[in-house]
Amino acid sequence: MKPFGSCQLCVVFLAAGPMDCENGTDIVEFVLLGFSAQPKEQPLLFLIFLLMYGAGLLGNIMMIILISLDARLQTPMYFLLRSLSVVDVGFLSVTVPQMLAHIISSSKTIPFYCCMAQFFFFCVFGVTDLLIVSVMALDRYVAICNPLHYTTVMNQKVCGHLVAGCWIVSTLHSMLHASLLLRLSYRGDNHLFHYFCDHQPLLQLSCSDTSINEALIFFEGSVVLLGPCVLIFLTYVRIVVAVMKLSSGRRKAFSTCGSHLTMVTLFYGAIIAAYFLPTSSYSSHRGAVFAVVYTVITPMSNPYIYSLRNKDVKEALWGLLGKRVFFQQSS
Numbered sequence: 001m002k003p004f005g006s007c008q009l010c011v012v013f014l015a016a017g018p019m020d021c022e023n024g025t026d027i028v029e030f031v032l033l034g035f036s037a038q039p040k041e042q043p044l045l046f047l048i049f050l051l052m053y054g055a056g057l058l059g060n061i062m063m064i065i066l067i068s069l070d071a072r073l074q075t076p077m078y079f080l081l082r083s084l085s086v087v088d089v090g091f092l093s094v095t096v097p098q099m100l101a102h103i104i105s106s107s108k109t110i111p112f113y114c115c116m117a118q119f120f121f122f123c124v125f126g127v128t129d130l131l132i133v134s135v136m137a138l139d140r141y142v143a144i145c146n147p148l149h150y151t152t153v154m155n156q157k158v159c160g161h162l163v164a165g166c167w168i169v170s171t172l173h174s175m176l177h178a179s180l181l182l183r184l185s186y187r188g189d190n191h192l193f194h195y196f197c198d199h200q201p202l203l204q205l206s207c208s209d210t211s212i213n214e215a216l217i218f219f220e221g222s223v224v225l226l227g228p229c230v231l232i233f234l235t236y237v238r239i240v241v242a243v244m245k246l247s248s249g250r251r252k253a254f255s256t257c258g259s260h261l262t263m264v265t266l267f268y269g270a271i272i273a274a275y276f277l278p279t280s281s282y283s284s285h286r287g288a289v290f291a292v293v294y295t296v297i298t299p300m301s302n303p304y305i306y307s308l309r310n311k312d313v314k315e316a317l318w319g320l321l322g323k324r325v326f327f328q329q330s331s
Helices: 007-011 037-069 077-095 095-106 112-145 147-153 156-182 199-205 211-244 250-275 284-307 311-330
Strands: 029-032 107-110
Touching: 007 077, 029 095, 029 112, 029 199, 037 077, 037 112, 037 311, 077 095, 077 156, 077 284, 095 284, 107 112, 112 147, 112 156, 112 199, 112 250, 112 284, 156 199, 156 211, 199 211, 199 250, 211 250, 250 284
Parallel strands: none
Antiparallel strands: 029 107
């Protein structure tokens, strides 16, 4: 089974190829070693990740359908939640299906350009996810701390522009890092100790000088990735201060904020541990474990944490299910 099908679609954004290292030839494909080489562990791994992938798709697609169909959910907050679900579907699908295919297949190779394309789209969905979560925190800040101006500050048009900006920033960020990976040379060993084409394993495998790539991760990556983290932290500090002044509704507000902060901390903590360390100190096992947190667990959990605990979403879900049962009985 070939990951990503035809590689002709994989080179739309990637025009240049790798350079030759001295006394070496270009690598044309990588071998993704995944988590375990023990045959006895493969069925269990396959089942676990298949269930997580299924749960993630079910929750996110359900959120997209509910918010699109229910008139009560046509608000800026739910517009952002639907945008997050769309991103999470892509984020899950860019890595997990290939990992499942490699677990049950004897072939664990991925062509060079498909590997680079996977890295590009992984970055696009991942960074967009981070940025939309920060916009959601800003939305909650305006709703709680400045409710009288909420409809003018956070309307559908403003949210649409913010989401579009998230996609533009993530695409430019991903093109920059993908192009810098393409300038590196890869020869000799082609085994990636990971389940997808991630940044650090590719840098570690390169025989070129990766100092520019690492510097860019720390400086440009810090602005794009850690900037939203600081924004989220500051907005939630203001939210907590505002909630403390309320005479009622504190428990509900703190419960919601606590759930959101838990997911944000989990997401950002795993990303910082995986990327903002020097390549020399990178551990393939640690990187794969942290990658599961931000590529599988977080996008799988987002719809259940952010949305399905919400009263309006529950009512929309039961309303949709009730209509379906009614039509089935009528027919």
